[in-house]
Amino acid sequence: MSVAELDPPVRLGDLVAELGGELLGSPDQTIRQIASLDAADSGCISFLANPKYKAQLQTTRAACVIVAPAVKDEAAARGAAIVTPDPYLYFARLTQWWARRVRPAATAVVHPGAVVDASAVLGAGVSVGPLAVIEAGAVVGEGAVIGPHCVVGRNARIGAGTRLSARVTIGFDCVLGARCIVHSGAVIGADGFGFAPHQGRWEKIEQLGAVHIGDDVEIGANTCIDRGALSDTVIEQGVKLDNLIQIAHNVRIGEHSAMAANVGVAGSTVIGKHCTVGGAANIIGHLELADRVHISVATTVTRSLNQAGHYTGVFPLDTHADWEKNAATVKNLAKLRERLRALEKACNKNE
Numbered sequence: 001m002s003v004a005e006l007d008p009p010v011r012l013g014d015l016v017a018e019l020g021g022e023l024l025g026s027p028d029q030t031i032r033q034i035a036s037l038d039a040a041d042s043g044c045i046s047f048l049a050n051p052k053y054k055a056q057l058q059t060t061r062a063a064c065v066i067v068a069p070a071v072k073d074e075a076a077a078r079g080a081a082i083v084t085p086d087p088y089l090y091f092a093r094l095t096q097w098w099a100r101r102v103r104p105a106a107t108a109v110v111h112p113g114a115v116v117d118a119s120a121v122l123g124a125g126v127s128v129g130p131l132a133v134i135e136a137g138a139v140v141g142e143g144a145v146i147g148p149h150c151v152v153g154r155n156a157r158i159g160a161g162t163r164l165s166a167r168v169t170i171g172f173d174c175v176l177g178a179r180c181i182v183h184s185g186a187v188i189g190a191d192g193f194g195f196a197p198h199q200g201r202w203e204k205i206e207q208l209g210a211v212h213i214g215d216d217v218e219i220g221a222n223t224c225i226d227r228g229a230l231s232d233t234v235i236e237q238g239v240k241l242d243n244l245i246q247i248a249h250n251v252r253i254g255e256h257s258a259m260a261a262n263v264g265v266a267g268s269t270v271i272g273k274h275c276t277v278g279g280a281a282n283i284i285g286h287l288e289l290a291d292r293v294h295i296s297v298a299t300t301v302t303r304s305l306n307q308a309g310h311y312t313g314v315f316p317l318d319t320h321a322d323w324e325k326n327a328a329t330v331k332n333l334a335k336l337r338e339r340l341r342a343l344e345k346a347c348n349k350n351e
Helices: 012-019 051-057 069-078 087-102 320-331 333-350
Strands: 022-024 044-047 064-067 080-083 187-190 195-198 201-204 211-213 224-226 233-235 293-295 309-311
Touching (some): 012 022, 012 080, 012 087, 022 069, 044 087, 051 069, 064 069, 064 087, 069 080, 211 224, 320 333
Parallel strands (some): 044 064, 064 080, 187 224, 211 233, 293 309
Antiparallel strands (some): 195 201
């Protein structure tokens, strides 16, 4: 299914008045849909952000293309264009503008099938969906949306304008800031994984902290953020977490960091600001990552990283037979190193 169409279509002049940019072409030309360069037709707007798709600029049927100044002349030669320093950022803001017009806004009402404790406080314009539960002492900020089947635990606080999709669970005492987006199935504030071994059995360590999440955080579907053992697990403002991520107890993630799907972060790790972590990467516990550390896909981080930079620890893909040979070589590196040292000593004696 393609992007929902605008009805009525929008004039390019009106779009640029809202979002900025330099318009090349008639301001009266209209568009009704957003599409990729290869799928666009004469009623669509598209964008060119990645240079590897530059050839499609000449073949696209899009009515208008969002481009960088470097390709302004080429874009103008084929038709209407919006010129902007960062086409991808412009595209992002265009999608936000589009969504506000094609997606129905939540109705500010508490569904009769919801269960809201008498001591809970709901701000003006809050929407609560069917079969949602808001427990005692919870506070939901102005304009927040609590989707169907959500649970907002005792004394939890939800910031103004925050949106919980269906089936989100917010544990007791947990805090979400303003304008957060939490997708379906996410669990915030489950117990951290804490057990003390005793005579061959495991004794549960009660998790007495909570989770504190800053403003403008987005959390993907089925992602889990565990409450702290004593102090809180903290997700600072602007952090973006993809689907199926595990954040363990007492982790701290610095502002505006981002993680792709299937990342796992073990307990008490501190991650700096503006970091990125590629999909399926793992970070073991009790480590520190400096600001602006970038971890490649499927990398396992086993030590603290005290300097900004891009780190990779992925063993390259190969045929299975060659991979086995290379893996065997890696296992023998320590022995080879000792043999090399012995040879160097022998050579030094003979000099």
